[in-house]
Amino acid sequence: MSVPLTANHKSLQCHRWDGVLDWAQMLSGAGLITFMWMHMILVASVVISPSVMNAIAGFFESTGLAQVGGPLIFLLFLAHFVLAARKIPFRLEGQKTIWEHAKLLHHTDTWLWVVQVVSAMIILVMGAIHMWVVLSDLPITALKSAARIQSGAWIFFYLLLLPLVELHVGIGLYRIAVKWGLAGRSDRKGLKRGENLLTLIFITIGVLTLIRFWFLKG
Amino acid sequence: MARSLKFNIFRYNPQDPESTPHMESFVLEETDSMTLFIVLNRIREEQDPSLQFDFCCRAGICGSCGMVVNGRPSLACHTKTKDLPEEITLLPLPVFQLVGDLSVDTGSWFRELYDTVESWIHTKKAFDPTAKEERMENEVAEAIYELDRCVECGCCVAACGTARLRPDFLGAAGLNRVGRFLIDPRDERTEQDYYQIIGNDMGIFGCMGLLACEDVCPKHMPLQDQLGFLRKKMGITALKSFFTK
Ligand code: HEM
Ligand code: SF4
Ligand code: SF4
Ligand code: FES
Numbered sequence: 001m002s003v004p005l006t007a008n009h010k011s012l013q014c015h016r017w018d019g020v021l022d023w024a025q026m027l028s029g030a031g032l033i034t035f036m037w038m039h040m041i042l043v044a045s046v047v048i049s050p051s052v053m054n055a056i057a058g059f060f061e062s063t064g065l066a067q068v069g070g071p072l073i074f075l076l077f078l079a080h081f082v083l084a085a086r087k088i089p090f091r092l093e094g095q096k097t098i099w100e101h102a103k104l105l106h107h108t109d110t111w112l113w114v115v116q117v118v119s120a121m122i123i124l125v126m127g128a129i130h131m132w133v134v135l136s137d138l139p140i141t142a143l144k145s146a147a148r149i150q151s152g153a154w155i156f157f158y159l160l161l162l163p164l165v166e167l168h169v170g171i172g173l174y175r176i177a178v179k180w181g182l183a184g185r186s187d188r189k190g191l192k193r194g195e196n197l198l199t200l201i202f203i204t205i206g207v208l209t210l211i212r213f214w215f216l217k218g
Numbered sequence: 219m220a221r222s223l224k225f226n227i228f229r230y231n232p233q234d235p236e237s238t239p240h241m242e243s244f245v246l247e248e249t250d251s252m253t254l255f256i257v258l259n260r261i262r263e264e265q266d267p268s269l270q271f272d273f274c275c276r277a278g279i280c281g282s283c284g285m286v287v288n289g290r291p292s293l294a295c296h297t298k299t300k301d302l303p304e305e306i307t308l309l310p311l312p313v314f315q316l317v318g319d320l321s322v323d324t325g326s327w328f329r330e331l332y333d334t335v336e337s338w339i340h341t342k343k344a345f346d347p348t349a350k351e352e353r354m355e356n357e358v359a360e361a362i363y364e365l366d367r368c369v370e371c372g373c374c375v376a377a378c379g380t381a382r383l384r385p386d387f388l389g390a391a392g393l394n395r396v397g398r399f400l401i402d403p404r405d406e407r408t409e410q411d412y413y414q415i416i417g418n419d420m421g422i423f424g425c426m427g428l429l430a431c432e433d434v435c436p437k438h439m440p441l442q443d444q445l446g447f448l449r450k451k452m453g454i455t456a457l458k459s460f461f462t463k
Contacts, residue, residue, distance in 0.1 A: 016417075016456050016460050018417060018418040018419050018423045018456075019413070019417050019418075019423060019452055019453055019455065019456020019457070019460075020456055020457070020460055021423070022423040022449075022453065022456075023453060023457065086419070087426055089383055094383050097382050097383060098379055098382065098383060101379055102379070104286070104289045105289055105290065105377060106289050106290070107290075107377070107430050107433060109427075109428050109429045109430065109433070110379055110428050110430050112428075113428050175426075175427045178427050178429060178442060178446065179425070179426075179427035179445070179446065180446060180450055180453070181443065181445075181446020181447050181450050182446070184442070184443050184446070185432070185440060185442050185443050188429075188442065
């Protein structure tokens with residue numbers, strides 16, 4: 001005999017929020033990735049010529065995109081952190097469990113998640129510092145950026161932040177594709193290879209950019 | 219020459235107050251087409267009759283022999299020693315209650331799961347035993363059958379980082395189970411009804427997409443595709459009810 005339970009209740013109140021938060025988490029991540037790509041175009045343009053970078057920065061400045069968009073991106077960054085942090089084990093017990101689990105399982109995707117979480121926590125701190133320094137000293141110009149990168153330990157700061165962000169972005173994109181069924185079983189291998197390639201390309205562009213800034217003199 | 223295999227096996231009997239969890243080693247000569255099923259039975263017969271582990275069908279059908287083989291949740295009867303190195307570590311599946319040594323209670327876990335997801339056809343039609351069975355498109359029947367192949371071994375649950383962190387997580391097997399009824403035309407539950415069950419962090423939105431479930435499932439169930447399908451479906455249901463209320 002079948003005993004209908006849920007089907008008997010006419011209008012059950014839906015817990016819509018978990019679904020909405022999952023969307024928000026994904027969209028905040030996707031939004032940040034879009035921003036990171038635009039960001040890459042801006043700073044990597046210095047490799048072509050500092051004046052190109054200045055022109056792009058000037059455009060953001062004069063249209064008010066930098067002044068308004070900057071803080072908005074910062075908010076998005078914080079929102080993404082709050083949303084994604086729902087999945088991070090903040091208690092030692094959970095951290096131990098997932099660490100032991102990953103070590104035992106020898107499973108790449110499980111390790112990728114650990115990389116994503118660890119990179120995220122570091123990006124949270126370093127990204128906030130970076131945004132503060134840049135946004136509190138507008139406008140952005142190639143020379144100012146170059147001066148910062150050449151002073152103190154900033155070059156090491158960026159040499160660390162760059163691969164962390166690119167790893168987080170690469171894994172994040174891959175994860176969105178598999179979680180939301182955009183990539184099926186047969187696409188997974190190719191997707192992963194594409195993602196790795198993309199990460200590598202972006203790290204290379206980033207390093208080239210940093211090198212250019214390092215040798216850029218006023 | 220036959221290899222000499224060393225098995226490090228987890229030993230603990232929760233019933234015995236004297237017993238403490240520890241690893242014990244056994245050495246065995248490898249034979250032709252040796253599986254872990256053969257290994258464990260030989261150890262029990264020849265070396266230690268107190269060794270506890272579960273078996274039934276020894277053909278990958280009953281799902282009772284799941285254990286962690288060198289870190290990977292697998293069916294012991296399906297695992298050939300020739301695919302393994304000389305040193306092999308066997309642990310009981312995590313998440314589930316330990317019965318003793320390598321034996322865990324997956325049955326109670328799955329029973330509770332099926333109660334939670336109401337794993338039966340929900341219909342208001344009265345059953346007429348004399349009537350002919352209702353017809354169904356062949357593709358639909360095959361799709362349902364594909365999702366029914368799960369043998370409830372628990373490997374996907376033991377391999378899942380989310381399940382390790384959240385005891386209430388339904389796991390890939392549980393979500394797959396819901397997906398099976400979702401495509402069954404006889405089940406009258408609506409998407410909202412399913413959303414009640416899995417539209418939360420205990421269900422599909424808890425899944426972090428680590429895909430260990432997909433990679434370890436001994437029956438190669440289409441778990442990645444199933445999880446993606448459910449997330450999309452439930453995500454859209456969430457948006458619909460968000461904007462219509
Ligand atoms: C404040 C620092 C950040 C933290 C704490 C953080 C944290 C996380 C965590 C824990 C996840 C995994 C969520 C899951 O598996 O469900 C994640 C996913 C993701 N993150 Fe971040 N992240 C940060 C910054 C960023 C930045 C700067 C970007 C982009 C440039 C980004 C892009 C993504 C994407 C695309 C995903 C995948 C989203 C999904 O699977 O739904 N994150 N983030
Ligand atoms: S989905 Fe696969 S791994 Fe999970 S319980 Fe079923 S058969 Fe076992
Ligand atoms: S994909 Fe989801 S259900 Fe499968 S192992 Fe990962 S978190 Fe668990
Ligand atoms: S003994 Fe039945 S699945 Fe292994």
